[in-house]
Amino acid sequence: MRLIHHITTKVLTLTGLIAMLALPMFAVGQVVVKMGDYAGCSNTEIGIPIGVENFEDVAAITLYIKVNTDQVEFVGVENINEVFLSGDFFGEINLQSQVITLTWFSMTPVILDDGIMCSIRVLLKGDFVNLNFQNECEIGRSDLSVIDNVEYQNGTLVALNSMEVDPVTQSLIEGSKATISVIGLPGQVTCQWQVGQGEDWINLTETSPYSGTQTPQLDIQPVSAGMTNYFYRCLLTSNSCSEGSLSSELLVTPNGVDGWNGNIESTALLVYPNPVAGLLNCTVNADLPSAEWVVVTIAGTKVLYQQLGDLTSGQELLLNTADLNQGIYIIKLMSRGKLVAVQKFLRN
Known part of the structure; x- marks a missing residue:
C-alpha cells in the first residue's frame, strides 16, 4: 500500500508540474496604457508621455487617440523606450476623424512592467484639449492573441494662460x-x-x-x-x-465706515435674467448715497463705469449687455467710494 501511495503522489506531482509549464509565462496583472494631465504655453510644442504597466509578451500595439484639431496639432512620436527599438513606431493623424494613430509591431516581444512607452509631440493651438483613447485600441501578444480588459487612462492638455x-x-x-x-x-x-x-x-x-x-x-x-x-x-x-x-x-x-457694518452683501443688488443677452435688470435693496458701479470681465478688464447718484431701496436699474462679448462679468456697486455689493452675470 505504501508503494502505491508513493507512486500516486509522484504522478500527481508530475501532473501538476506539467500543468504549470503549460501556463503562459507572463504576468497576470492589469495591463494599463495611460496619459495624464499636462500643461504648457500656448502656441508651443509639448511632449505628452504615454505610460504603460504590466506589458508582458507584447508584440503589437495599435492606439487611437481622439483630439480636437482646432486646439492641437500632431507633430510626431519621440522618446521611444529602448525596449521597443526591435520594431518600428509609426504615428499619424487623420484630420477628418481627428484621431492620432500609433502603431508598433515586432517579431521580438517586449516586457515593460512600469515605464514610459513613448511621447507624442503636439502643438497646443488653443486653451484646452482632451486626449481620449478610443475603443478600437488593441494590444497583442506574440501568439497573435489580443489582450482583454486593458485599462486606458485618458489625458488632458491645458494652456497655462487659461x-x-x-x-x-x-x-x-x-x-x-x-x-x-x-x-x-x-x-x-x-x-x-x-x-x-x-x-x-x-x-x-x-x-x-x-x-x-x-x-x-x-x-x-x-x-x-x-x-x-x-x-x-x-x-x-x-x-x-x-x-x-x-x-x-x-x-x-476699511473698518469704521459711517452708517455701515462693513458687510458686503450680494443681496444689496439683485440681477435678472441671468444668463442675459440684452438688458439686465438690477434691483437695489438699500439706500445708497453717491452710488456708482463698475463692470469687469472675469480676467479683471474694466468694460463699464457709471456714476449713479443717490439710489433708494427698491430702485430699478438697467444694464445693456448687447455690446458685451459672451462670458462671465462682475458688477461692483459702491456708495461714497465704498464697496457694498458684488454680483456676477453670464452674457450668452
Missing part, C-alpha cells in the same frame, strides 16, 4: 485673511504668485502678509485697506516656458 483662479474676486474687511488658489493645476507645473501694479506684475516673496507664494494657494493675512483693487495671478512654468494664469481681484473695505 488656468483659472478661485475666487475671481473677493470682498473682505480690513484685517481679515484672503486665500487665492489655482484650479486644477497639473503636478509638473511650478508656481510664482504675482501682484499687478499698473501694467507690471511683481513677484511676491514669503514676507508678511504673504505666504505660499510658490505654491498653488496664496494666503494674504492680514489684508489692508490699501490692497483694494489689487490683482493677483500665478506665473506658471512647465516644459521650460512660463505664462500667467487668469487674475483674481481683491476688494478691501
